Amino acid sequence: MTFEVAGALVGLLALPLLVFLHRRRRRVPPFDVPSLLFVADELESHPPRRRLLDVDLLLALLGAAALGLAAAGPRLALGEGSRTFRVVVSGGAPAAAFTAERGRALAALRGAVGGADRVEVVEVPAREDGPRPSSTTLLDVALAGEASWRGVVSDALAPPGLPAAVHWIRIGRKDVQNLGIVRASLIRRDGALAVFAMVQASASGTVPFQLVLDGERTRRVGRLQRVEGGGVVTAILPVGERWRRFHLALAVGDGSGEAWRDALAADDRVLFERRPLTVAFAPSLPPPYARALLDALEAALGVGGILVVEEGADLEVSADPQEAAAPSRAGRGLQLFPSADGDVAFAEEAPDVALEDGLVADLSTRGCDLLYAPAALARDTLGGATRVLLWRRGRTKSWPVVARRDRRILFLPDPLAGAASPAETPLWPLFVDNLRREVAGEVAGDEPGWRRRGLLDPASTDLGRDPAEVGDAARAVEGVAPAEAEGGTRLRMPLALLGLLALLLLWARRPVPSTSWRVTKAPSPEP
């Protein structure tokens, strides 16, 4: 049994005092008589035996004890409770290389815990062709919620400063082999367009490979190269000037037919395409806002990298509040909320809170004025499927900055309002760059108008091959203390009612007639 307010049990110390006071009160004092002259010769007698069953005392003790226990808020635990084992599984492209290992780790965890316990698996998603989630994100997810045990299943090494409350279960294979493109960008070499590539090997021994350019109607194969396990090799391949779209791919092997198993395919192919980002501005968008967006996009893509169209655009920009809840017809919709004079809400300076999302990466509202039109904070805008990714957390209110709603992206404060408007601070340009990266992909180098997709980070290519031991998932859950049942039966109300009932019965009982030294019939004193 547990108690919500254990200190209230001190009141039970009054029970012995109740017994003392009750007996003292019930004690019959000696009767005062004029003289003991006529009883002096009588023998001294013993006091009458105390009543074994003093109902009044029992009721008083029961009432006081029940009320005292009720004040302590007891909870009756129904045996051992179920434990929650929270397991965070890393997503992203490298996870595809260890699907089997991850499954075995989870099965080992489930097998190691008791039948009444619960294994809560939380997968931190990432793009299937994207890098792993950061270790910070994995730890944050692992530490969230109530759990008796927390663990992260990942093929990456445990980060330094791992909290003691989190177990890092590393999965992988020491014999895993992977060859991947870790750098790829378009360059000009002697005036001619070319692609620069860097290939990394996570393998043992030397791996032969060739880079292949798959154009629209052309295929160019680079020379055979070899890369040492754990090393990198670079290569430059010419690109046709008239090419508008091609893949840079890896062909592992030397053509001899020797099989070489590449663990991760996601880092073996990169897409390049020359297509400006098409942007459509809705009639509801005031021209200054369109200009602010174009300026930010041109800073990232160059003038030739943006094309304003009427329809069919990659990015559609609107300022109509009615469209904020509607699905975007384009690849992505950007909703802005221009404010009018005199009808704005001003967000006080406060810390930022951001979710793990590439759209809000590196964004900060510090030093920036955030002014909101009423429509930006309306329930229709922020309710439903809207998911706020970045907000300023005030003392009494949170001020949303960036949100998603299906394929529509909302920038909620007025980007042009304020003495230090978002457009005049890094907030707006960085946001537009993140947006551009999501909509159009990475910039493929210095050549304007070219985009790149599918390039992973070197860490993703470097799968779990280091000498660190792969964690034993089953051993990691040993020694977790059994937990008490959550909740349990609250006994406060039943005990309080019992106590009140006992006191009510005590009050309703007839008083015990006191013994009085009186004669009911006075004898005649006549001699």
Added chain:
Amino acid sequence: MRRARPKGGGAPPAVDPHLFPPAFLRLLAVVPRAVERLRASAAEGRRATLGEGGRFLFRGHRPYRPGDDLRRVDWKVAARLGRTLIRQYDAERDALTEVWLDASASMGPLGGRVKATRVAALGCAIGLAGGGRARLGILSEGRPSDLLDLDRTGSLRQVLEALTRLELRGRADLAEALPRLVKRVPRGARFLLISDLLSRADPGCLHALAGRGLRGAVLHLRVPEVTAPEPRGSVAIRDVETGETKRVALDVAAAGRIADRAKAHADRWAHRAAAVGLRTLPFAPTTPDESLLRRLVEEIP
């Protein structure tokens, strides 16, 4: 002992309304008339044998007082002198009534104080009736102490106030008090001793009063809870005089023994009182005041 307390605080009343309620005060007011009526209705010879010298002798006149019997008015003198005078006899003029009250603590509990003080007041009123005098005193710690000397009916209020102020405490110690009292009591006086006689003293101490021609009575306060208790099992009782506490098994047999001892004790005192010419008049806290008055007037010479 209960003290009179006025409602709402302040000084206690001079006369305790609990000790002397309005009904008793009305009774007290008619005592002179009652005494005259009862004495007049008695045979002269019988009355003459009760008094010293045997016969009433006319000794003179005194002024009429309200309450005097109109049959004693000397109408001849009134017609001649124009004044209303009363014929006075030896049995009345300068008659002294000594009222002595046992002031020990044992007189207090269980209603004893209330009744004893009323008896003392009645005794004083009877003594003052018909022009007599009265003296009120107490016996305490072996010493008699005068409270009041009274010579007229109007001084009864002083009696009530004195009895209200009286505190019953300690012991009377009759064996020492009575010999000392004898020296104060004049020969031939009417003597009233009010006591519960709950003393281990030898009743023979009453012999100190012998040979002084005293007439009167021992007014014996008998509290039924002491002299005839009811059986009620094991009880603890405490002597208010000594503080001694004793637990006794008060069954039927014990109650009978206690009653027998009390009766034997009372009989011994009554026998000794009779030997010195005093009657014994028992009374209880529940004895009606009217009954007490009648018995005091009729049975005490």
